[in-house]
Amino acid sequence: MKILEVKTGKPYKILIEGGLLTEVPEDLKKLNLGYRYALISDSQVAELLGEDLLCLLKEAGLSAELFIFPAGEASKNMDTVVSLAREMIRAGFDRKCAVIALGGGVTGDLAGFLASIYLRGVPYVQIPTSLLAQVDSSVGGKTGVDLPEGKNLLGTFYQPWRVYIDYGVLSTLPFEHLKNGLAEVAKYGCISSPELFEFLEQNSQKLLNYDAESLEHIIYESCRIKAEVVSRDEKEGGLRRILNFGHTLGHAIEAAANYQILHGLCVSIGMVAAALLSEKLGVAEEKISPRLVKLLEALGLPTRIPQELETEEILSFLRADKKVWKGKLIFVLLKKLGIPVFYEEPPKELLKEIVEELKAK
Ligand SMILES: NC(=O)c1ccc[n+]([C@@H]2O[C@H](COP(=O)([O-])OP(=O)(O)OC[C@H]3O[C@@H](n4cnc5c(N)ncnc54)[C@H](O)[C@@H]3O)[C@@H](O)[C@H]2O)c1
Numbered sequence: 001m002k003i004l005e006v007k008t009g010k011p012y013k014i015l016i017e018g019g020l021l022t023e024v025p026e027d028l029k030k031l032n033l034g035y036r037y038a039l040i041s042d043s044q045v046a047e048l049l050g051e052d053l054l055c056l057l058k059e060a061g062l063s064a065e066l067f068i069f070p071a072g073e074a075s076k077n078m079d080t081v082v083s084l085a086r087e088m089i090r091a092g093f094d095r096k097c098a099v100i101a102l103g104g105g106v107t108g109d110l111a112g113f114l115a116s117i118y119l120r121g122v123p124y125v126q127i128p129t130s131l132l133a134q135v136d137s138s139v140g141g142k143t144g145v146d147l148p149e150g151k152n153l154l155g156t157f158y159q160p161w162r163v164y165i166d167y168g169v170l171s172t173l174p175f176e177h178l179k180n181g182l183a184e185v186a187k188y189g190c191i192s193s194p195e196l197f198e199f200l201e202q203n204s205q206k207l208l209n210y211d212a213e214s215l216e217h218i219i220y221e222s223c224r225i226k227a228e229v230v231s232r233d234e235k236e237g238g239l240r241r242i243l244n245f246g247h248t249l250g251h252a253i254e255a256a257a258n259y260q261i262l263h264g265l266c267v268s269i270g271m272v273a274a275a276l277l278s279e280k281l282g283v284a285e286e287k288i289s290p291r292l293v294k295l296l297e298a299l300g301l302p303t304r305i306p307q308e309l310e311t312e313e314i315l316s317f318l319r320a321d322k323k324v325w326k327g328k329l330i331f332v333l334l335k336k337l338g339i340p341v342f343y344e345e346p347p348k349e350l351l352k353e354i355v356e357e358l359k360a361k
């Protein structure tokens with residue numbers, strides 16, 4: 001088993017191993033987070049893994065109940081949080097309960113948020129089951145929901161007590177969602193690790209074939225990088241903003257598309273835009289976009305903005321980005337592969353030019 005530590009105010013471990021799911025109940029017993037567990041899952045993951053985990057928990061003598069919401073980004077809102085909370089209250093879950101988030105990033109963000117406010121806060125653990133959640137969302141404690149006005153606009157920083165990553169469960173993950181997770185891995189390559197970037201270039205086919213060894217490598221490397229960044233800047237006072245590379249435009253595209261395009265796919269396009277911006281502003285010391293586009297295409301990821309999205313609408317969503325500080329939009333750009341820099345308020349005309357360029361191709 002591989003183990004990483006996130007050194008936040010309340011430190012916690014990330015455990016990574018194929019088949020780890022079966023070991024969760026015994027470890028939970030040792031952690032002793034509560035006398036009763038609310039296992040939260042979306043409708044698809046509940047069917048695939050939820051019932052099995054519930055049985056394992058019960059066999060180990062733990063009291064647990066499954067709470068299910070409809071799968072998909074459309075569920076990541078306050079209505080779902082309130083409805084899950086009300087179900088838990090009605091089922092008698094009190095302050096000494098704990099939450100288990102079993103699922104993709106939507107489940108982790110929702111269940112983590114709910115845990116952070118339920119009866120003013122109960123402990124929770126993350127069991128990520130999508131690649132995106134295993135490489136990114138289950139680590140770092142960003143929880144929250146979307147608003148029609150923008151992505152993740154309500155939320156908390158609330159670190160999990162443990163992250164259990166069983167990459168064996170990825171065998172049932174739909175192909176589109178495998179690619180979705182690979183976009184966030186490419187992000188880590190861009191902001192922190194030319195080695196990881198090169199690994200993706202050399203192993204794209206293996207990864208697209210769900211090769212377990214390659215997946216374990218990218219999961220470990222991604223979590224290692226994220227744990228390091230979050231340990232140094234838990235609440236995004238500065239450095240942590242690098243994890244948002246590609247997200248400024250990515251989130252705007254996601255919102256403009258009414259959350260109908262997967263998060264990672266939007267980040268993929270957003271990374272191309274950020275690379276082009278780095279070059280056009282003279283921030284980049286070398287050409288990055290051609291190599292990045294080649295990698296993203298090899299991973300089956302989009303690099304262009306869908307024609308039907310309105311340029312002005314995309315640009316207006318940029319103002320809802322959480323990296324707007326004191327009215328100024330801060331972009332994460334690249335000096336070189338692996339060397340991110342912050343850039344304040346790029347000219348609106350240039351942003352428009354890049355959006356148009358990425359739509360026209
Ligand atoms: N908190 C963070 O730091 C952070 C980081 C990155 C992304 N996010 C958020 O994560 C969300 C996206 O996460 P996601 O892509 O995992 O979406 P998701 O949770 O909707 O999962 C994707 C789909 O895969 C299914 N699924 C999950 N695991 C499966 C498995 N093992 N087998 C079969 N199907 C499975 C789910 O049912 C769902 O339909 C976005 O809302 C994004 O904003 C958060």
Ligand SMILES: O=C(O)C(=O)C[C@@H](O)[C@H](O)[C@H](O)COP(=O)(O)O
Binds near residue numbers: 136142247
């Ligand atoms: O953990 C972080 O910090 C990230 O930025 C990771 C991102 O991949 C993730 O999509 C995050 O939810 C975006 O954060 P936001 O604060 O811009 O909503």
Ligand SMILES: [Zn+2]
Binds near residue numbers: 184247263267
């Ligand atoms: Zn992301």
